[in-house]
Amino acid sequence: MPMSISTGPRDTIPDRFRAVAVARADQPVLSGAGPTWTFAALDRASDGVAAGLAGRGIEPGDRIGLYCPNAPEFVVAYLGILKTGATVVPINLMLNPKEVAFILTDSGARGFCYHQALAEAAEQIRGSVPELEISIRIGASAGTDPSLDELIATPDKPPAPVLDADRHLAAILYTSGTTGRPKGAMLSHTNLRVNTTSIGQALALEPGRDRVLVVLPMFHAFAATVGMLTPLLHGLGMVIVSQFEPKPVSAAIAEHGATVFLGVPSMYNLLLRVDDRTRDQWTSVRLCVSGGAAMPQALMASFEERFGIPILEGDGPTECAPVTCVNPPTGPRKPGSVGLPIPGVELRIAGPDGTWLATGEHGEVCVRGANVMRGYWGLEAQTRESFWGNWFRTGDLGYRDADGYFFLVDRI
Numbered sequence: 001m002p003m004s005i006s007t008g009p010r011d012t013i014p015d016r017f018r019a020v021a022v023a024r025a026d027q028p029v030l031s032g033a034g035p036t037w038t039f040a041a042l043d044r045a046s047d048g049v050a051a052g053l054a055g056r057g058i059e060p061g062d063r064i065g066l067y068c069p070n071a072p073e074f075v076v077a078y079l080g081i082l083k084t085g086a087t088v089v090p091i092n093l094m095l096n097p098k099e100v101a102f103i104l105t106d107s108g109a110r111g112f113c114y115h116q117a118l119a120e121a122a123e124q125i126r127g128s129v130p131e132l133e134i135s136i137r138i139g140a141s142a143g144t145d146p147s148l149d150e151l152i153a154t155p156d157k158p159p160a161p162v163l164d165a166d167r168h169l170a171a172i173l174y175t176s177g178t179t180g181r182p183k184g185a186m187l188s189h190t191n192l193r194v195n196t197t198s199i200g201q202a203l204a205l206e207p208g209r210d211r212v213l214v215v216l217p218m219f220h221a222f223a224a225t226v227g228m229l230t231p232l233l234h235g236l237g238m239v240i241v242s243q244f245e246p247k248p249v250s251a252a253i254a255e256h257g258a259t260v261f262l263g264v265p266s267m268y269n270l271l272l273r274v275d276d277r278t279r280d281q282w283t284s285v286r287l288c289v290s291g292g293a294a295m296p297q298a299l300m301a302s303f304e305e306r307f308g309i310p311i312l313e314g315d316g317p318t319e320c321a322p323v324t325c326v327n328p329p330t331g332p333r334k335p336g337s338v339g340l341p342i343p344g345v346e347l348r349i350a351g352p353d354g355t356w357l358a359t360g361e362h363g364e365v366c367v368r369g370a371n372v373m374r375g376y377w378g379l380e381a382q383t384r385e386s387f388w389g390n391w392f393r394t395g396d397l398g399y400r401d402a403d404g405y406f407f408l409v410d411r412i
Contacts, residue, residue: 012165012189014083016233018043024235027208030072031256032240037072039235042079049080050158052151053111056134060085060161063172064111064134065104066219067091067118067125070242073138073148074218075228077113080151082189085161086111087169089184090219097121099182101128103174107184107377110134113148165189172377173221173318184377185319194344195321195371196230202326202342203287203312205260207235213258213285215241215249215267221322222291227262246274254281261285261309264292268303268311285309287329291316294408297335314339315408317394319386321371325406337405338398345369349400354388357399364412365398366391 011019021043030037037045058064064081066088068074081088089107091100104112104125112132114122116139126132141147170192172184199205214227231238239256241249244267252258261282268290288303288311295313304310314326315338324347327339341347348356349363357363372392375383386393398408 011193012082012163012168013170013193013229013233014079015165016193017079020233020235024207027235028237029231030075030238030240031211032072032238032252033242034072042076042232045076045152046079046083047158048152048154049076049148050083051156052146052154053080053084053086053134053136054159055154055156056146058084058086058111058134060163060168062086062111063089063107063109064113065089065091065100065107065109067093067100067112067114067122068138068219069093069115069117070214070218070223070240071115071138072240073115075232075238075240076152077136077138077148078228079232081113082170083158085159085163085168088171090171090173090224092174092219093118093217097124097128100125103182103184104129104132106182107172111136113138116140116142163189165193167374169374171224173224175318183379183382186374186377187321188374191321191371191373192225192229193233194369195225195323196233198342198344198371199226199230199323200234202323202328203260203289204329205230205234205236210259211237211239211257212260212262213239213241213249213253213256214262215244216262216264216292221316221318223262225321226289226323244270246271247278250274250278250281253285254283257284259284259286261288263288263290265290265295265299266293268295269299272299272302272306279307282307282309287312289314289326291323295335300335312339313337315396315406317367317392317396319373319392320345320367320369320394321373324367324369324371327405332403334401334403334405337401337407339406340404341406345371347400347406348391349398350388350391350393359400359402362397362399362409365394365396365406365408367394368392 021039025040111134216223316322316324327333
């Protein structure tokens with residue numbers, strides 16, 4: 001059946017999640033390594049985190065860094081932070097301590113939630129960011145830092161902040177900084193929530209049936225929105241895997257019956273090398289999604305021939321929450337294309353002066369929709385330069401064909 005859980009059009013992510021958790025209380029939502037979590041258990045645990053953070057002085061609008069590999073605790077912490085009305089600042093685990101310290105300082109983070117496996121780096125980072133007031137350790141507590149489990153056990157009721165979902169920031173996601181210093185894309189609750197709804201419609205996802213395997217890092221926009229928030233807000237399941245290795249990923253798919261796989265081209269290339277027994281563990285998967293880089297057509301054809309599973313190529317920048325387009329699961333899929341705009345998102349091609357170009361003409365891909373960010377944190381000039389009116393300039397060079405499919409050819 002189609003996605004049917006609905007709340008008000010301006011509701012926050014916690015509002016939406018709570019409605020789903022009530023409707024699907026006993027349905028598994030998080031599985032993978034360790035115990036399986038139901039929606040009700042996740043709701044209770046994140047309530048405890050919210051109460052614990054509020055009891056330690058975290059208020060609506062505060063920013064909290066989240067420095068954690070793929071694990072159920074990432075989801076618990078993320079939801080708990082949002083339930084206080086605070087803003088999550090996910091940290092790329094590939095950054096060095098100096099780069100992480102920049103992000104925490106730039107965002108004005110008051111809190112820092114870090115995994116015990118990253119404790120050594122976290123100590124260096126905290127030494128460079130004296131403004132941090134609260135640190136939470138995921139795993140056993142150490143020194144004066146309380147553990148996430150201690151927060152989960154908080155007996156107090158969670159706070160009930162009154163927020164404007166259109167304006168209040170759910171997350172600040174920092175871009176890679178390939179063209180200069182990293183910039184924090186400000187994403188509101190509405191930006192992220194509407195993108196999950198559009199994704200669910202575009203991929204024909206079904207509550208109670210679909211389970212998304214999430215091995216891409218959840219600190220990244222693709223996995224965070226498609227792999228985490230879409231299941232949480234629409235009654236799907238998540239199968240969480242901490243790192244990509246073909247055999248463990250395949251075993252997790254078979255054990256938990258994953259139906260959707262999210263990957264990047266390099267993953268699909270490695271999967272082609274598995275033996276037939278490992279390949280046969282993919283029988284529950286009905287579709288794969290690829291993003292992050294252009295999918296070579298020969299690779300797509302080889303994977304689909306060997307596994308018998310279609311790959312849907314899509315795209316979208318962090319600033320758009322992030323998905324803007326994808327090839328449809330039914331109907332024509334065009335190799336080399338990033339597909340059609342998803343519901344609620346408009347794409348156009350612009351010339352250097354901002355004029356709209358015709359079908360087949362190459363220019364800058366521009367996006368308009370409720371998924372587009374509110375701007376870059378603390379960078380008003382850069383924000384203005386990134387828009388033509390209410391159209392976000394992606395910096396991607398591409399074109400639209402006669403059927404409305406978009407193709408990317410370069411960066412401007």
